[in-house]
Every structure is written in structure tokens, then in C-alpha cells.
Amino acid sequence: MAIATIDPTTGKTLRSFNAHSAEELEARLKLAEETFRAYRHTALADRRRWLARAAELLESEAEHFGRLMTQEMGKPFEAAKAESQKCASACRYYVEHGEAYLRDESIDVGGDRSFVRYQPLGAVLAIMPWNFPFWQVVRFAAPALMAGNVGLLKHAHNVPQCALALEDLFLRAGFPKGAFQTLLIETGDIARVIEDPRVKAVTLTGSEGAGRAVGGQAGRALKKVVLELGGSDPFIVMPSAKLELAVETAVKARLINNGQSCIAAKRFIVHEAIYPEFERRFVERMRRVVVGDPMEAKTEVGPLATEGIRQGLHAQVEKSVAQGTRLLVGGKLSSGQGFYYPPTVLADAAPGSPAACEELFGPVAVLSRARDVEHAITLANDSPYGLGASVWTHDEAEARRFIDGIETGMVFVNAMVASDPRLPFGGVKHSGHGRELALHGIREFLNAKTVRITSGTTAPPTQASVSE
Template identity: 65%
Template sequence: MIRSINPATGEVIETFEPLAENEIESRLNLAAETFIDYRRTSLAERAMKLLRAAEILEAERERFGRLMTTEMGKLFKAAVEEAQKCAWACRFYAENGERFLADEEVKTNATRSFIRYRPLGPILAIMPWNFPFWQVFRFAAPALMAGNVALLKHASCVPQCALAIEDLFRRAGFPEGVFQTLLIESSQVERVLRDRRVVAATLTGSDAAGASVASIAGREIKKTVLELGGSDPFIVMPSADLDEAVSVAVRARTINNGQSCIAAKRFIVHERIYDEFERRFVAAMERLKVGDPLDPATDVGPLATRDQLETVAAQVERAISAGARLLTGGHRLAGPGFFYAPTVLADIPEDAPARREEVFGPVAMLFRARDADEAIRLANETDFGLGSSAWTRDEREQERFIEELEAGLVFINGMVASDPRLPFGGVKRSGYGRELGAFGIREFVNIKTVWIRTEAAELTRTE
């Protein structure tokens, strides 16, 4: 049984039966048959439909926002902004897709040689709950613009969002079968991934889930793109604007109730300013209002599921047991819903698991660094490598962080964020491949080499 539960109250909103085997088979057939015709549509036609999707997202952003908030607990304002960001991605690929996929001429000894980008077929997208619309659209907009068709296996706790997205694409004019939501359980994913009609897959989730999908896809010789979370460092050096750094640090740790792959999680502060940063940061975290995500005055809403709440609580308890110093928070909040107090830990021992794992909730860890060398060492000691942020006015330090931080994204004096114009992805156990930008639309295409020699050209050369 797939259940939609309001994390602010713990109440079941609606339940859904997973698709039966014959229903899965029917949808796979539809995807394969639809692709035959859809890949022949013009880029202009696909762009028109994406623009229509953007219009629907913008016109109904509050309805979609309320759906996201009630199903996974994000702040209503943030949910509305998420719908608008999805519209941005649709417009971006509608306006730039033809340029990204245009033939690229290459001079060789042929009459003409060039690179052509062609769609692959049905792509399976295994998506998480934390950004229930954005995660889907940042895959779907470029994939559909490129001429692929999509099969969405969304997180089991956001079935209403998954169905709403399918309906949105249908209303935007995409043919039936171009985008389908599969309400299936985790145990059914392998059967779909192995099916010969599915040609590739993308997953955003844990490194364990990524390893499982990559292993299956590897045995089937299928392309994958994996975005597997992070334990992002947030470095603050003496030359930084401390007021701004502290303000952004709080926002960067508690965005989406602390449930973001690119949320800052480890705050590495130069020893000259550490004490002042700690004082201000803890005070700011303690001022945050935790409560109803539909209330405009709320700063931090609930965690998405009871399991997520229990996981975060256990991670904090293990860190404290290992010797970490608790500066504030560190407990669940009384009452209904899955609420956890904004928490700050310091002096985390080197052998504590929390020092290297991803804590997916409003929990910050503070570290003291002697200099830039130690800051870089601390930043890179985790197995993850998704985002990173460094705060310094020193240009030499900026260049060092850009060069030496082991991450797919480096933001200087700013909060890490995804942007349709820029490639998004990580290194190490944060995964491989890229979403967004020109790189994102080319992940799921056949990069086809074309070499042509004409008889007329051959005669000219021999005369």
C-alpha cells in the first residue's frame, strides 16, 4: 500500500494500490510505442508544449504548492517557489533546447562530418520526496525536449505529487505515454529497470540506492545518472562578511526543513572568528520558529516522514554519545507530526559517524580550522562531494577553494543552489553525470557521429 501522510499532523491523507504486473506491462508498452512517434516530433513542437507546462505551473503554483506542503511538509512559500522554479526549467529548455541539440560540424577528410544528438527512448526516473516537483522537472524538461519519454517512480510518500505532475504534462499537450507516473513499490523497481524497453535511468537518493540501481543497470548495459546527496561544507574565513555569512549559514542549513542534498551541513570556521560565529549562529538557530508549514511565520516545518525523524534523532544521539558537544536542540518536539528542533553540534570526534555521513534534517555541525589548509582537509574528509560554499574576500583563498574542494559545485560568498543554466551534480559518493544546463540535456541522447563523402567531392580531389 502506498500512503500519502501529512507530516505536520501524522494523518493519512489518501492511500493507493501499487500497480499490478499487467498494469506495469501496459505502461511499458505504451512508453515504447509512444517513443516511436514522439522522437520524430520537431524541437519547436516540443518547446511549445514545455512552454504550456510552464504556464500551467505558474497559473496553479499555489495549488501545487499546497499539495507539496501537505504531502511532504515543506514551507508553503518555498513550495510555491518550487513550482515557479519548475516553470523556469521548462522555459529554459524550450528556449535553448534547439541550440543545445543542434548539429555540430567537425572538419575532417570527409565532404562533411558532424555530431547529431538523437533521443534514446524510455527513461526511468527514480525521484526523492524532498523536492517533489523540482527533482522531477529538472530531469523531465531536458529529457522530453530531447525527444525521450519518461517513466517516473516517485518516492512512495508523495504519490499525489507524482500523479499531479503526470496530469500537468498531459494538460500541456504532450501525447499520452510521453510522461507516465508508475505508482509502484521499491520492490518493483528492479523489474522495470531490467525491462528491455527501458533504455536508461536516473536516480536522486541515497548512495545505497544509487549503488543498487547502478549495479542493476550496469549488468543490463544501461546508462545512468546518479545524484546521491552530500555532506556539504560551508567554510568561513576571517575576511568574510560575518553578518552575511551567519545569516546565510542558518538559511543554508534549514532550507527545506534541513532536507536538501545541497544544504550546508558542516560549518568549518577559521579559529580567529570561530567563537563569534558560534555565538551568533547558535542564537540565530534558537530564534527559528518550528511549526505548521502553512503558517507564513514558520521558519522550519516537519521532517517528511516518521522514519526520517527517527533517523535524524538516532544520528544526533550517536554523535553525542561519541563525544560531540550539543549547543542547542537535539530533541524531537512534543505533539503530533514529525518535528525536530534545530540543532547545533560541535567538537565532533574524528571517529564519529555523523562527521562523515549525511544528516538529512535541521542539524548543523561546527568545526574549527587553523587555516585554509585545514579547512580544505576538513571539507574533503567526507565520502561525499556534491556542493560546497566558501566565504572569503581573499582572491588567493577563493582560487584555492575553487581548485581544491572536492565537489561538483563550488559557491564563493553565496549559498549553494541549483540553476537551470548551470550543470548540477557531484563527485565521489555523491554520484556521477550532470543534470541541468547544456550537459543535462545531452546525458540521455545518442551522440551520433556522421561522416559523409560525396562522389562529386571525390572527383574534384582526383582531377
């Protein structure tokens, strides 16, 4: 597949890039290993300073980075700028908290001195998607670099300029050459990189199929892997919810990033007592969504990232309707240039249809009715995925039951699901395993080394003196 920038608003190829040759790839792997040997011993104060500088660049150059994102995958420009600024917040989070997360952890075993020392693993390969071309990368890179690991980025084929801009960003921030490198390689070369002994761990954000392939390759190579895969997140609304706020948030949660987000709400499960009114309001709001040029401030939904994604989504909608699912609005391919797809609402998904069983990666919502709390939980869990869930209720007993009963990695009550540097991010079931962000994210790619020192022996130097 070509490594190229294809403008989603026109379908025209703007820039193409040659994949790295075998010699170029070898040079980058060698540099990563050599850099890690020295970088792992750099002072934490230096890492903090470089990461803080990266945050400054992400904020000051948000317009430039935002244009790259919009140009390569169609994200509305305002959202693209906000993505760059959010990346800055992740960098600052680890500037503030990283040192504490890496500190030795004392354990009382009675008499002897014991502790856990957290040490970096080495080069971590990050296989990242196009939908959040900066955020997906930075939420891996910020904790990894703070921890003393080095990063190798294999980005999606359609966002090469974003990938190269990220490598340049960390270099300009002060990180040593080789601490973060972009690999312009084909999908077929990924297995070779995973198998390379200089690569110590792998993180992937992508589809379930990609997760199975990469997870299997990492498993055969006996390497740690974190997988953040697909999602078909439920958005549950109960009678005690503030309906107007729930509807407005539901539309936003479905259409974020043009509907192309793993944690976008996709299945809307509404209590039967309020279902008719919710459907009326939701459909009307989706009908009024402004679809257009992502560079225009008024645009709410821009094009999908590729023509293949658009055609695949439309096929899922058509098949679902043919099998008996109700189409309430949208569902027709737009004419003219660009990879646009209209905001679409389906209801009462036919059993076995794509709307009932598959992730719909675009601006398509599926509505269903629930009789009560237990029925809503059953419907929410009737999915192979388990990433996030949004629950709308002001009944505390209901909220507790949803928190305990829904099989996901995240549950948000009276709020849409969103990633936040302060909160661990990840899922269960076919949505993957492992966590990003917060304390959990920085420790995914560390060796938790147990140390026990029997009384009377000479104590080793402290972690602080080693890092300095």
C-alpha cells in the same frame, strides 16, 4: 511500503493508493515504447510549445501544487509555491535553449564533412525522492521531453499525489499520452523495470544506498544511468568574509526544505580567528528559528517528511553526543503530534561519530575550526561525499585555492549552493556521477552519433528538415 499521503504535521494517513498491477505496468511500458516511436519525430516547435504551456500551468497553479507538496512532505507552503515556479523556469530554459543544444555539431577533420548528431534514446526511468517532489522531477523531465525522450516516473512512496499531478500536468500541456507516465510501483519492482528492454536509461536522485542498488542494476542491464546521491556539503568561512551575511546565509543554507536537501550546507568549517563569534551568532540565530505549521507564513522550519526520518536523525545526534560531540542547542525530540525536530547545532564532532562521517538529513548543523586555507580544504574533503561546497572569502588567492582544491561537483563563492537551470548540477565521489540541467543535462540521455561524409557522396538531409 504503503503508497500513501501521510500528513507530516499530524501523522495521519490522508489517502492511500494501490500499486499498479503487473498488467497495468505492462500497459504503461508498452505505451511508452509506442509513444516514443512517433514522439521522437515530432517537430521541435511542438515540443517547445508544449513545454512552454507546462511552464504556464506550473505558475498559474503554483498554489495548488504547493499545497500538495506541503501536505505530502511538510515543506513550508511559501517554499512549495516557489518550487512550482522554479519548475516553470526550467521548462522555459529548455524552450529557449533546447533546440540549439540538439543541433548538429560540426567537426573539422580536413576535407570531409563530419558532425555529431544528437538523438534521443527512448524511455528513461526516473526514480525520484520526496524532498523536492516537483523540482527533482521537472529538472529531469524538461530536458528529456525537449530532446525527444519519453519519461517514466517512479516517485517516492509518500508523494503519490504529486507524482500523479505531474503526469496530468504534462498531458494537459499538450504532450502526447504516454510521453510522461507515473508508475505507482513498489521498490521491489524497480529492478524489473530497469531490466525491461523498452527502458533505455535510468536517472536516480536518492541515497547512496539506493544509488549503489540502481547503479548496479543498470550496469548489469548495460544501460546509461545518472546518479545524484547524498551530500555533506561544507560551508567554509574565512576572516575576510562579511560575517553577518555569512551567518545569515549559513542558517538559511542549513534549514532549506526543513534541512532535507542534498545540497544543504551541513558541515560549517570556520577559521579559528573568527570561530568564537561565528558560533555565538549562528547558535543564537538557530535558537530563534520559528518551527511550526508549514502552512503558516511565519514558519521557517516545518516537520520532517516521515517519523522514520525523524527517529533516524535523532539517533545520529544522540550517538554523536554520547561519543563526545558538543551539543550547543536543540537535540531533543519535540512533544506532541507531527514529525518535528528542533534546529540543532553540534560542534567538534567526535572522530568516527555520525556527525563526523554521515549525512545528517534534517535541521542539524556541525561546526568545526580550521587553522588556515589548507586545513579548511582538508576538512572539507574529509568526507565520502562530493556534491557542493560554499566558500566565504574576499581574498582572491584563497578563492582560487578553494575552487581548485575542494573535491566537489560544485563550488559557490560567497553564496549558498543552489540548483539553477543554467548551471550543470551533480557531484563526485559517493555523491554520484553524471549531470542534470544546462547543456550537460539534456545531453546525458542522447546518442551522440558521429557522422563522417567523404567528399563526393550525397549529403543527407539536415536535422531541421528531419524534425519538421
